[in-house]
Amino acid sequence: MKDSPYCPVFPFGNGHIQTIYPVLFRKIPSLVYTRERITTADDDFLDLDWSTPGNNRLAIVSHGLEGNSTRTYVKAMVQALNHGGWDALAWNYRSCSGEPNRQLRSYHNGATDDLARVIDHARKKGKYKEIALVGFSLGGNLTLVHLGRDRVDPIVKKAVVFSVPCDLAASAEALEKPSNRLYMKRFLVLLHRKIKEKMAIMPHALDDKGYDRIKTFRQFDDRYTAPIHGFKDARDYWEKCSSLQFIPKIDRPCLIINALNDPFLPQECFPIAQAGQNPNITLKLPKSGGHVGFVSFKGRYWSEDQAVWFLNRPG
Numbered sequence: 001m002k003d004s005p006y007c008p009v010f011p012f013g014n015g016h017i018q019t020i021y022p023v024l025f026r027k028i029p030s031l032v033y034t035r036e037r038i039t040t041a042d043d044d045f046l047d048l049d050w051s052t053p054g055n056n057r058l059a060i061v062s063h064g065l066e067g068n069s070t071r072t073y074v075k076a077m078v079q080a081l082n083h084g085g086w087d088a089l090a091w092n093y094r095s096c097s098g099e100p101n102r103q104l105r106s107y108h109n110g111a112t113d114d115l116a117r118v119i120d121h122a123r124k125k126g127k128y129k130e131i132a133l134v135g136f137s138l139g140g141n142l143t144l145v146h147l148g149r150d151r152v153d154p155i156v157k158k159a160v161v162f163s164v165p166c167d168l169a170a171s172a173e174a175l176e177k178p179s180n181r182l183y184m185k186r187f188l189v190l191l192h193r194k195i196k197e198k199m200a201i202m203p204h205a206l207d208d209k210g211y212d213r214i215k216t217f218r219q220f221d222d223r224y225t226a227p228i229h230g231f232k233d234a235r236d237y238w239e240k241c242s243s244l245q246f247i248p249k250i251d252r253p254c255l256i257i258n259a260l261n262d263p264f265l266p267q268e269c270f271p272i273a274q275a276g277q278n279p280n281i282t283l284k285l286p287k288s289g290g291h292v293g294f295v296s297f298k299g300r301y302w303s304e305d306q307a308v309w310f311l312n313r314p315g
Helices: 015-025 072-083 112-124 138-149 168-174 178-201 217-228 234-241 243-249 272-276 302-312
Strands: 034-039 045-051 057-062 087-092 130-136 156-162 254-257 281-284
Touching: 015 072, 034 112, 045 072, 045 112, 057 072, 057 112, 057 138, 072 087, 072 130, 072 302, 087 112, 112 130, 112 138, 130 138, 138 156, 138 243, 138 254, 156 302, 168 217, 168 234, 178 217, 217 234, 243 272, 254 302, 272 281
Parallel strands: 057 087, 057 130, 130 156, 156 254, 254 281
Antiparallel strands: 034 045, 045 087
């Protein structure tokens, strides 16, 4: 697998087409997971989906906001990793595996304790000589925050992340633009479902009265994410959980790929200065690719080839 630039075919130079096409039209050959449930320190659970052809290296894949292990981009990456010599573990964040979690808390951009729990569980199996991390969007931000802020298990050797909202405030504001209204509406509908599921088991802990007036991430995070997870407000949450500030501190090889035409990412999410301070960071900013797009009609998508290339290269 070689390094290569991304060159989209017409009309896939458009960021919105790149973003939407894989969601609606990409088909992935059958992938059979083996599911495992593990517990957390606060008596909650995480559902892990394994695809293990029998390699001695493991890649842990973290999905995006309101995603899960069955999303097309996750399954395609898992298959590419398997073909590239890696076992893969696609984990589901709290309440993302098809069942509400037990605690009031959920997942968010800075909830790296759950990622650390998954890494620790995988290490203790004793099967793998090294672990790599692969993250998309929110999962990419989570990965970078963990690598740059936390004490990281030495078994983690490399990471690859895509379409990362490194500056959460700037990305949230970008999604308020009229051109992004459909994305914002979809996210809020999916998040509302989670709120209603949690209300069914914790009716006195939260409510959705007036939810129809929520139109932005700022409003949602002010009302739900921040108070539930111990932040003052949305701004406090975004400031503390944006990966931009942690990129210079990452101490192992990491590839960051953000497309310049990603409709979710404004200029603040292209960490050129931060990557320049850290020789461990390889930053790629292709002109096209959209958000978790990088469409190709030659089998695997470019993003999958890039992940396998980076994880398999020496050093």
